[in-house]
Amino acid sequence: MESADTIAAVATAPGRAGVAVVRVSGPDAFAVAARVAGVPAPGSRGESLPSVRHVRFRNPVSGTPLDDGVLLAFAAPRSYTGEDVAELQCHGGAVAPRRVLEACLAAGARLARRGEFTERAYLNGKLDYEQAANVLALID
Numbered sequence: 001m002e003s004a005d006t007i008a009a010v011a012t013a014p015g016r017a018g019v020a021v022v023r024v025s026g027p028d029a030f031a032v033a034a035r036v037a038g039v040p041a042p043g044s045r046g047e048s049l050p051s052v053r054h055v056r057f058r059n060p061v062s063g064t065p066l067d068d069g070v071l072l073a074f075a076a077p078r079s080y081t082g083e084d085v086a087e088l089q090c091h092g093g094a095v096a097p098r099r100v101l102e103a104c105l106a107a108g109a110r111l112a113r114r115g116e117f118t119e120r121a122y123l124n125g126k127l128d129y130e131q132a133a134n135v136l137a138l139i140d
Contacts, residue, residue, distance in 0.1 A: 008109035017092030033086035035060040035107040060107040067096045082124030
């Protein structure tokens with residue numbers, strides 16, 4: 001059961017860290033990630049999004065550079081949610097992850113609700129109910 005919309009959120013805990021992950025999941029995950037990473041969108045000129053790529057994240061509206069990082073692509077159904085998933089790994093802390101997330105939202109994703117990635121994993125048969133509940137317990 002693939003969702004109609006594409007969601008994004010910071011997938012790592014807030015605070016001091018070397019790396020933060022912004023996760024994007026849904027039918028336009030690769031296109032959103034490509035716009036933020038400044039790489040050709042999948043399908044354009046025969047391009048495909050490589051599974052791992054070093055990139056410079058940019059605001060898709062202004063073109064302003066945000067951070068250097070790594071873009072990981074997980075094609076459905078071989079992802080946590082069972083959908084196409086892109087993970088944008090940027091520097092940790094407060095500023096870079098927020099800016100990269102805002103860029104994903106500007107590129108067409110919507111902000112994920114709390115637990116929505118795990119909900120999608122459950123709905124797509126990637127986790128059973130007990131496993132999904134255990135993810136919440138582990139996070140809490």
